[in-house]
Amino acid sequence: MTSRDVILGRIREALRGYPAAGAVPRDYRGSDDEPADMDLLAGRLADYRAHVHRTATIGIAATIARILGDGRVVVAPPGLPLAWLPSRVEVLIDDGLPDERIAAADAVVTAAAVAVAETGTIVLDASADQGRRVLSLLPDLHVCVLRPEQVVPRVPQAIARLDPRRPLTWISGPSATSDIELNRVEGVHGPRNLHVIIAEDGS
Template sequence: MADARTEVLARIRSALGDRPAPVVVPRAYHHTGTGSLDLFAERVADYRATVHQVPADDLVALIASLLGTRRIVAPVDLPPPWLVPSVTWLPDSPPLGIDALDGADGVLTGCAVAIADTGTIVLDAGTTQGRRVLTLLPDYHLCVVFASQVAASVPEALARLDPVRPLTFISGPSATSDIELNRVEGVHGPRTLEVIIVRD
């Protein structure tokens, strides 16, 4: 019995002897600092989102410029300076109903983390983000991402997140395609995504 087993294993080893060596797939996890920010901005723009990069001192002025006089949903813990006076703010306290969210012009939020390699923004319903539904119903989403929130890779981003929180991964405006690959935007979330990268 041992001889038969040895012979079978020898035949298997012989058959596998000329197989190609495993291919090493390079991973783009070496981006740091400015490189990560630039890559993140490039990838977000590839998803048809509009990207702005500003120093921290110019953030409030840019928010005012982008939002104008629109009616914007506000998570309850947005920093007070972000609540620029030209906007009609719709605070989510008490929680806004579906009709109010659907009738708003947009929503302003921060994020939990962003991923340079994929151009993805992750929300976890934490500080400055509000309830998950706030970013799913309005047709426009303005998201503020600080440089310190940009992780180089998916594993690095996941290490910063709490898996028990409600995570929403955003890679550009909401879009889907039918069987003929006709792109339709705004089906599962906002049709327009603008991202402000704050170089803090």
């Protein structure tokens, strides 16, 4: 008898006479199609110490250049629009870069899959313009570019849009901890600086 059989046998025994499960009430605000509030997103991002930049699509490159400054080493996923990257930085396109090189870079620039306005959350799904999970983890500065159609009002709409088969990273502000006297302090292991660019007029 395997442990699998033992455990499943125990559970079946424990469940004898267990009342059949009723329907799950889903009276909470669901995933209706409703427009997302960009001001709410910007406010909630800023509330958790992310830096928010709102610009027209044409201004993305200039905004990134201003955030990064000159002479920095920047990691980029292979599918990131090259036009976004300023000329006065050294760009490392990820083609399987070793972790040490990613960790030594000053910054990373990615797109995103979805953003949740109510919680101030961006979600990366490792598509070509976001790259492997490690890219947005090791550099101390993460610049993330959002298009307005990627922003949803609440968590249920984000779940409905995301593909669980992809590796997903939900990010709400820079790395933080509540472990010292239960107060939120920014900056532990993940990027200590998170800049979110909201490109207002679509792509």
